[in-house]
Structure formats: C-alpha cells, structure tokens
Amino acid sequence: MRILLLLLLLNFSVFSQQSDSAFIRKIYNVALSEGHAYENLRSLCKDIGARLSGSAEAEMAVEWSKKLFESYGFDQVYLQPVMVPYWKRGTTEAGWIRTSDKLLHKVNLLALGGSIATDGTLEADVVEFKHLDELKKATRKQVENKIVFLNQPMNEQDIVTFKAYGGCYAIRGYGAVEASKLGAKGVIIRSIGMPVDGHPHTGMMNYVDSVKKIPAAAISTSDAEKLSALLKTQKAQFVMKLNCQDYGMVPSYNVIAELKGTVFPNRIITVGGHLDSWDTGEGAHDDGAGVMHSLEALRILKQLNYKPKHTLRVVFFMNEENGNQGGENYARWVKDKGEEHIAAIESDRGGFAPRGFHCDGPEDKLTFLKNLEPAMRPYELHIFEKGYGGVDISPLKKHFPGIPLFGFVPDSQRYFDFHHAPSDVFENVNKRELELGCAAIASLMYFIDQQF
Amino acid sequence: MRILLLLLLLNFSVFSQQSDSAFIRKIYNVALSEGHAYENLRSLCKDIGARLSGSAEAEMAVEWSKKLFESYGFDQVYLQPVMVPYWKRGTTEAGWIRTSDKLLHKVNLLALGGSIATDGTLEADVVEFKHLDELKKATRKQVENKIVFLNQPMNEQDIVTFKAYGGCYAIRGYGAVEASKLGAKGVIIRSIGMPVDGHPHTGMMNYVDSVKKIPAAAISTSDAEKLSALLKTQKAQFVMKLNCQDYGMVPSYNVIAELKGTVFPNRIITVGGHLDSWDTGEGAHDDGAGVMHSLEALRILKQLNYKPKHTLRVVFFMNEENGNQGGENYARWVKDKGEEHIAAIESDRGGFAPRGFHCDGPEDKLTFLKNLEPAMRPYELHIFEKGYGGVDISPLKKHFPGIPLFGFVPDSQRYFDFHHAPSDVFENVNKRELELGCAAIASLMYFIDQQF
Numbered sequence: 001m002r003i004l005l006l007l008l009l010l011n012f013s014v015f016s017q018q019s020d021s022a023f024i025r026k027i028y029n030v031a032l033s034e035g036h037a038y039e040n041l042r043s044l045c046k047d048i049g050a051r052l053s054g055s056a057e058a059e060m061a062v063e064w065s066k067k068l069f070e071s072y073g074f075d076q077v078y079l080q081p082v083m084v085p086y087w088k089r090g091t092t093e094a095g096w097i098r099t100s101d102k103l104l105h106k107v108n109l110l111a112l113g114g115s116i117a118t119d120g121t122l123e124a125d126v127v128e129f130k131h132l133d134e135l136k137k138a139t140r141k142q143v144e145n146k147i148v149f150l151n152q153p154m155n156e157q158d159i160v161t162f163k164a165y166g167g168c169y170a171i172r173g174y175g176a177v178e179a180s181k182l183g184a185k186g187v188i189i190r191s192i193g194m195p196v197d198g199h200p201h202t203g204m205m206n207y208v209d210s211v212k213k214i215p216a217a218a219i220s221t222s223d224a225e226k227l228s229a230l231l232k233t234q235k236a237q238f239v240m241k242l243n244c245q246d247y248g249m250v251p252s253y254n255v256i257a258e259l260k261g262t263v264f265p266n267r268i269i270t271v272g273g274h275l276d277s278w279d280t281g282e283g284a285h286d287d288g289a290g291v292m293h294s295l296e297a298l299r300i301l302k303q304l305n306y307k308p309k310h311t312l313r314v315v316f317f318m319n320e321e322n323g324n325q326g327g328e329n330y331a332r333w334v335k336d337k338g339e340e341h342i343a344a345i346e347s348d349r350g351g352f353a354p355r356g357f358h359c360d361g362p363e364d365k366l367t368f369l370k371n372l373e374p375a376m377r378p379y380e381l382h383i384f385e386k387g388y389g390g391v392d393i394s395p396l397k398k399h400f401p402g403i404p405l406f407g408f409v410p411d412s413q414r415y416f417d418f419h420h421a422p423s424d425v426f427e428n429v430n431k432r433e434l435e436l437g438c439a440a441i442a443s444l445m446y447f448i449d450q451q452f
Numbered sequence: 453m454r455i456l457l458l459l460l461l462l463n464f465s466v467f468s469q470q471s472d473s474a475f476i477r478k479i480y481n482v483a484l485s486e487g488h489a490y491e492n493l494r495s496l497c498k499d500i501g502a503r504l505s506g507s508a509e510a511e512m513a514v515e516w517s518k519k520l521f522e523s524y525g526f527d528q529v530y531l532q533p534v535m536v537p538y539w540k541r542g543t544t545e546a547g548w549i550r551t552s553d554k555l556l557h558k559v560n561l562l563a564l565g566g567s568i569a570t571d572g573t574l575e576a577d578v579v580e581f582k583h584l585d586e587l588k589k590a591t592r593k594q595v596e597n598k599i600v601f602l603n604q605p606m607n608e609q610d611i612v613t614f615k616a617y618g619g620c621y622a623i624r625g626y627g628a629v630e631a632s633k634l635g636a637k638g639v640i641i642r643s644i645g646m647p648v649d650g651h652p653h654t655g656m657m658n659y660v661d662s663v664k665k666i667p668a669a670a671i672s673t674s675d676a677e678k679l680s681a682l683l684k685t686q687k688a689q690f691v692m693k694l695n696c697q698d699y700g701m702v703p704s705y706n707v708i709a710e711l712k713g714t715v716f717p718n719r720i721i722t723v724g725g726h727l728d729s730w731d732t733g734e735g736a737h738d739d740g741a742g743v744m745h746s747l748e749a750l751r752i753l754k755q756l757n758y759k760p761k762h763t764l765r766v767v768f769f770m771n772e773e774n775g776n777q778g779g780e781n782y783a784r785w786v787k788d789k790g791e792e793h794i795a796a797i798e799s800d801r802g803g804f805a806p807r808g809f810h811c812d813g814p815e816d817k818l819t820f821l822k823n824l825e826p827a828m829r830p831y832e833l834h835i836f837e838k839g840y841g842g843v844d845i846s847p848l849k850k851h852f853p854g855i856p857l858f859g860f861v862p863d864s865q866r867y868f869d870f871h872h873a874p875s876d877v878f879e880n881v882n883k884r885e886l887e888l889g890c891a892a893i894a895s896l897m898y899f900i901d902q903q904f
Binding site for chain 2: 161383
C-alpha cells in the first residue's frame with residue numbers, strides 16, 4: 001500500500017511537473033507572440049507621458065489605466081482613492097557655472113523633487129564635497145553662504161547597479177539638510193546616474209522642520225566632472241533659478257483589477273508597479289515597464305483561461321516616487337477589509353532582460369522560490385535569492401507579518417542610464433526584454449497560486 | 453603525516469580559492485574603472501567604420517589594430533597574411549514594390565553578401581514562400597521568371613535568439629540557389645532580424661556552380677510584412693537594382709599579439725573575435741565588441757602584471773563574415789608551426805551583459821567550466837554549458853582534436869535588432885555591458901592558464 005501510494009505520488013509529481021512546464025511554455029508563447037505589453041507601454045509613454053503624482057498627466061494615467069483594465073474583462077476593476085503630494089517643477093529652471101574670468105557655462109540641471117524654488121536667481125561660490133560625511137565634517141566657515149556641490153559618483157565597481165545607487169542615495173536625500181545646517185544657500189548634487197553624460201537625474205529629497213529649507217538640484221554627471229575639474233584650479237560661482245512649488249495634498253487613485261479566486265476568493269496575491277513617474281522623460285522603465293509587466297501577467301493568465309485558486313490582483317500604485325501614499329494606503333485598506341493577503345510581487349527595476357526574483361519573507365517561502373529554479377532555467381532566470389520586494393508592497397509587512405514579498409530582478413546594467421532622467425523614454429525599452437519580464441512574473445504568479 | 457598533508461592541501465586549496473577570488477575582483481575593477489574597451493570600440497567604429505574583407509576600411513582596421521596592440525607593449529605583435537574574398541556593394545542599390553494600381557512603394561533593401569548585380573533594373577511578379585522547404589516543393593510554373601520572396605520570420609518564441617537565427621538561416625544561405633533551380637529571376641528575403649522595423653539585415657549567401665546565379669537581397673522586416681499583406685489581395689511586382697560585384701581574392705591579415713608563457717611558452721591559449729564586419733552600420737556588436745573583449749582581456753591581465761604560465765594570444769581574425777579565411781588559415785598555420793594549442797575562446801555574440809560561456813570540447817573541460825560557477829556567480833554569470841565555441845576558432849578542432857573551444861555567451865535578446873544592419877553602431881553598445889564582457893573573458897583566460 002505504501003509503495004502504491006508512493007508510486008501514485010511520484011506519478012502525480014511527475015505529471016504535475018510536466019503540466020507546470022507546459023503551462024509556463026504557454027505563458028512565454030503568449031507573451032512573445034501575442035503580447036500587449038509593448039504597445040500598452042508605447043501608449044502610456046506617448047499618449048500620457050510623464051506622470052508625477054498630482055499632475056494632470058497622473059490623472060489621465062488613472063483614467064487610461066482603468067479603461068485598459070476594463071477592456072480586458074477582468075472580474076473586477078476599481079479605483080482606490082489616495083491623497084498624494086503635488087509638487088510641480090517650474091517652467092524656468094536653469095543653471096550656470098561662472099568661472100573666475102566671469103564667463104558663464106550653461107549646465108543641464110533638474111530641481112530635486114520636493115525642493116523649494118530659488119528667490120529669483122541664486123548665485124554663490126561653490127564648495128565641493130565628495131561624500132555626505134565629508135560635508136558633515138566641514139566647518140560653518142567652509143560652507144556658509146555658499147552653494148554646496150556634492151560630487152559623489154556611483155561606484156562603477158558594484159556589479160549590481162542598485163548597490164551603487166544605495167551608496168549614493170544620501171547625497172540626494174539628505175544633502176540639503178546637512179548643507180543648510182552649516183549655512184549654505186543651496187545645494188547641487190552630481191546626478192545619481194551611471195554614465196558620464198548630459199542627462200540630469202532628478203529624484204526625491206527631504207527637508208526637516210528644524211532646519212531652514214534651501215533649494216536643491218541635480219546637475220548632469222558630465223557637468224559635475226567639468227565643475228569639479230574647474231574647482232581644482234580656480235574659484236567658481238554657481239547660478240541657478242528654480243521655480244518649483246509644493247501644492248500640498250490632492251486626491252488621486254491606485255488602479256486595481258482582479259481575477260477572482262475559485263477556491264479561496266478572500267486570499268489575495270497582489271502584483272504591481274507604480275503608475276506615477278518623475279516629470280521628466282516618459283517614465284518608461286521607471287515604472288511604465290513595471291505596471292505593464294504586472295497587467296500583462298494577469299492578462300496572459302486570463303487569455304490562457306487560467307482559473308486561479310486565490311484572487312489575483314494587479315495594482316497600479318500611485319505616488320511611489322515622492323511619498324508612497326499608494327502603497328501605504330493599499331496595505332491599510334486591505335487589512336481593514338479583512339482580506340487575507342498571502343503574497344505580493346513588485347516590478348520596479350525596469351524592463352530589462354529578466355534574471356530572477358528576490359524574496360523578502362520567511363525561510364519556507366525563500367525555499368519555495370529557490371525550488372522554481374529548474375522550471376525557470378530554460379528561460380534564463382538564475383537569481384532566486386533573499387532580497388528586497390519593493391517600495392509599493394513593503395507596507396504590507398506591517399499589517400501581514402510573515403507575508404512573502406517578491407521583487408522582480410531584471411538585469412541592472414542599464415537602469416541608471418535612464419533612472420529619473422529625460423532619457424527614460426519608450427525608445428529605450430526593448431520589446432523582447434519587456435515581454436520576457438511579463439512572462440517571468442506570470443510564471444511566478446502561477447506557481448504561488450498553485451503552491452501556496 | 454597524512455593528516456598534516458591533508459591539512460596542508462586544504463589550506464592551499466582555501467588559499468588558492470581566496471587568491472583566485474581576489475584576482476577576479478581585480479580584473480573586474482580594472483575593466484569597470486580603468487577600462488579601454490569602450491573608447492577603443494568608439495575609435496574602431498568612428499575612425500574606421502564598417503570593414504568588409506578586402507575593403508579599404510578593412511585594410512585601415514588592420515593598421516589601426518596593429519598600432520593599438522603595439523601601444524600596449526605586449527611581448528609580440530605581428531600580422532598573419534591571409535587571402536580573402538573581396539565583394540563590394542554597388543553605389544546604387546534600390547527596391548520598390550509596384551502594386552496593381554501601378555504605384556511604386558520604396559523599400560529598404562540590401563544586397564546579400566556575394567550576390568551578383570542585376571542587369572540594369574530587374575522587375576518581375578513576386579511569389580511569396582514562408583519557408584525554404586515550401587519553395588523546394590513549388591512547381592516551375594509557380595516560380596519561373598518571377599522574383600521569389602522568402603518571408604520566414606524569426607521564431608520569437610525561442611528564448612535564445614540564436615536558435616531563431618539558426619531556424620531562418622537557410623532562406624538567406626540557400627534561397628537563391630533553390631529559387632534559380634525553378635527559373636526565378638531573383639530572390640528577396642525577409643531580413644533575419646527580430647523586430648519589425650525598417651532596417652534591412654544583410655549577410656552571406658551562396659551560389660553553386662551548377663545553378664544559374666540570380667541576384668539576391670534582403671528587405672526590411674516591416675517592408676516584408678507590407679509586401680506580404682499586399683499579396684494577400686493582389687498581384688504585385690518587385691523592382692530592384694543591385695550594383696554589387698565580386699573582385700576575387702585579395703591579400704589581408706589576421707592581427708596578433710601575445711603575452712609569452714613563463715612556464716610553457718609553446719602552449720597557446722587563443723582569445724579572439726573577428727575584425728571584419730559587414731559593410732553597413734559600424735560592426736559595433738558584430739564583432740567590434742568581440743575584438744575589444746579579446747584585446748581588453750589580455751590588456752587587463754598585463755596591467756595587473758599577471759605572468760601567464762602559457763602563452764596568451766589575442767587574434768583579430770579577418771573574414772569571418774564571408775569566407776572564414778582568417779580562422780582557417782590561423783588553425784593551419786599554428787599546426788604548421790608545431791605549436792601546442794591548448795584552448796581557444798571566441799567572442800562573437802555582441803557586447804551585451806554576460807551570462808556565461810559555452811564549451812565545445814571533452815567532458816573534463818566541460819567539468820572545468822562548470823566548476824567556475826561559484827567563483828563567477830557574484831558577477832552574474834550562470835551559463836556554463838556544452839555549446840558552440842565560434843566560427844573563427846572552430847577550424848582549430850581539425851588540427852588539434854580534443855582542444856576545448858569556449859564561446860562567450862552574453863544576453864542574446866537584442867543581438868538580432870542590430871545584426872548585419874545599419875543599426876549596428878557604437879551608440880547601441882552599452883559601456884558597462886561591454887566592460888563586464890571583457891572581465892568575464894579575462895577571468896576565463898586566468899582560470900584556463902592556472903588550471904590547464
């Protein structure tokens with residue numbers, strides 16, 4: 001009897017592996033031959049464009065997304081209201097280096113997200129620091145009434161570029177506060193971008209109530225190299241004019257669609273990315289690719305007539321870039337509704353060729369992920385590791401301790417060529433790379449739904 | 453005693469792994485922070501340009517390469533003479549679809565390498581086939597006096613794009629011969645390119661002595677889709693003018709540099725790519741990236757003051773694209789010189805993010821390769837498999853049975869966006885992706901030198 005049972009189980013397991021493998025192949029075939037993600041991304045980038053929280057474009061992006069969800073006939077499509085910050089870049093934004101011969105050199109500059117405007121034109125001597133810690137150790141005399149220039153390059157020796165990003169983040173996030181503590185009039189940072197080129201990269205910065213707010217902007221990496229070289233032999237001034245303004249909180253939405261679970265409708269698996277983007281470029285990789293990955297994963301499962309056991313929910317989160325109100329509100333709302341949330345997947349690392357997934361969760365869920373390796377190896381996925389899930393889904397951990405969060409991991413090499421920069425446009429997303437990401441995520445959703 | 457010996461061996465092995473790991477890290481640091489490959493590739497693409505065998509550009513590329521090798525102070529730099537075919541595209545190359553309303557529609561077209569010219573302007577009815585086998589089964593009546601249109605798309609469902617390329621190769625290689633057997637006046641193929649876009653992709657085609665030569669060209673994938681759609685509802689003619697010509701064999705060179713082996717100077721490890729390219733675009737990925745990978749790998753080892761046990765030789769092969777005279781002559785010449793050739797590495801799959809290496813060789817060498825996985829995993833290499841080495845190095849197998857040939861495997865997703873097309877330009881190569889390839893290849897050279 002035991003042997004018979006064992007044989008039956010073995011048979012079942014072999015059958016199940018074969019049917020898994022056939023189903024994954026079908027997912028990839030649909031993604032690569034009948035995919036919608038690339039055309040949808042084109043429309044989001046070109047018909048809507050950049051879509052910072054609170055902007056008219058973000059409002060249109062919500063409408064556009066809801067209509068698209070509805071066109072696919074999911075079981076339910078709805079909006080979840082969230083209040084989001086509305087910060088707007090001014091129309092006149094400009095910067096110059098003035099050298100000791102009084103000549104002006106125009107630089108490519110973007111105000112950092114959340115920065116105050118300059119009061120007219122701000123001009124002051126520049127003082128350069130290579131690292132935030134170097135600034136923190138400076139004396140008031142070195143910094144007072146100057147524009148602080150934080151010139152820390154990304155560490156090109158980090159193989160995974162997100163590590164290099166983490167190493168530089170502080171100059172953008174906390175540069176203004178630290179510079180202001182020592183009496184600086186403004187701060188400019190070297191863009192957190194990997195290549196040396198002319199694109200400035202924006203991104204969120206912070207103020208604290210106890211420290212005077214000063215204007216903050218990013219200059220392109222090539223301008224940073226030029227300014228740094230000049231400062232080696234002479235004094236220089238920096239001239240900047242920012243017109244940005246904070247308009248407080250305004251209403252917006254997360255956009256949500258569902259395939260209802262046939263066995264456990266109250267147990268939720270969420271997949272998502274963020275619909276908002278910075279206001280430069282088109283938010284193509286960050287995070288147009290991520291929302292298209294998520295939607296397409298659900299659409300593919302529906303096209304294959306897959307009947308999920310659990311409820312599969314795609315969420316286009318609003319406001320990841322400058323507040324994470326979408327993610328915070330979503331997690332609270334799910335909890336308040338009394339839903340059981342069993343897993344979440346996020347894609348927010350661009351639309352590049354897939355390498356695998358990270359898991360932020362308990363050991364058994366990491367083991368689940370690692371066990372997918374043989375099934376996913378034919379699709380060139382090889383990273384199945386402990387790691388970060390994502391900003392939008394991370395608040396779920398507060399309300400659902402033990403929930404596994406899965407972060408999609410595409411190749412990272414080109415991400416910081418485009419991140420928060422005018423170059424983050426549709427043309428820099430490759431169709432196949434995007435489609436392979438959709439299929440990888442749909443595959444993970446399938447395995448979670450089958451095995452959880 | 454035995455325990456002591458074991459401990460000593462264990463210690464040595466741990467030490468050796470640590471020192472391997474430290475050395476590989478140094479290789480990557482040089483490649484990423486002090487690399488020459490990207491600037492060298494820029495110069496090859498912009499100062500020399502496309503460089504088909506026999507062309508003035510190919511001659512300049514040989515001179516350029518030799519000077520560059522000499523500037524690095526390798527132990528030996530020299531040219532190896534080879535005779536190569538010289539085929540030249542005409543200045544006037546054009547194609548049109550003529551629809552039943554007699555209107556003309558210009559198409560983007562490139563003569564296939566080796567094609568004869570048209571005799572003035574060639575115009576004829578078009579007959580479409582989806583596959584070479586479909587053409588082979590056609591009747592003479594269907595094909596005679598027509599222009600055969602071979603419209604086989606690459607199979608987008610193949611995860612590795614080289615597999616899809618292999619599946620389409622026959623329409624380019626043998627389309628003209630099969631069409632001519634049935635009396636066709638010419639042949640046009642759908643470009644063997646993955647995306648649907650306006651770039652025609654050229655490449656080598658073949659004639660056989662017993663079958664009349666007819667002109668052959670590739671039209672862009674978007675033109676192929678357009679023509680195919682038109683043919684569903686109406687007859688159409690195709691008009692083409694090719695001015696290409698075959699100029700027979702001319703002298704050229706492989707360009708070679710060496711670091712002499714300190715223990716086994718007569719045992720050779722070769723690394724190479726091909727210096728020639730098609731005459732459209734700049735041969736940036738194919739195979740500018742491969743030659744720069746190879747040179748940079750040797751340069752990095754030299755910069756690190758590495759003293760190889762075996763002689764490390766970089767070869768810029770001439771004429772991979774349309775004859776492989778460089779590869780064939782190199783293998784014979786090495787054999788004739790009585791050298792012992794112990795391994796060869798080739799890079800000819802573009803300058804994309806590395807995934808690993810293929811090994812074409814005996815089981816123990818495949819095991820050697822697989823055993824590198826733990827050391828190379830931090831660098832995101834995960835493919836260590838049996839597979840093809842490369843066109844240039846493959847003739848070595850004839851003369852050195854059992855020699856392991858290693859093929860560098862970068863990510864393949866974007867390769868056939870650019871392959872043999874006007875879009876294969878420097879701007880489409882990413883600096884970090886290129887540099888990571890150089891480091892991966894230098895690492896493999898190091899391990900071969902240490903362990904063979």
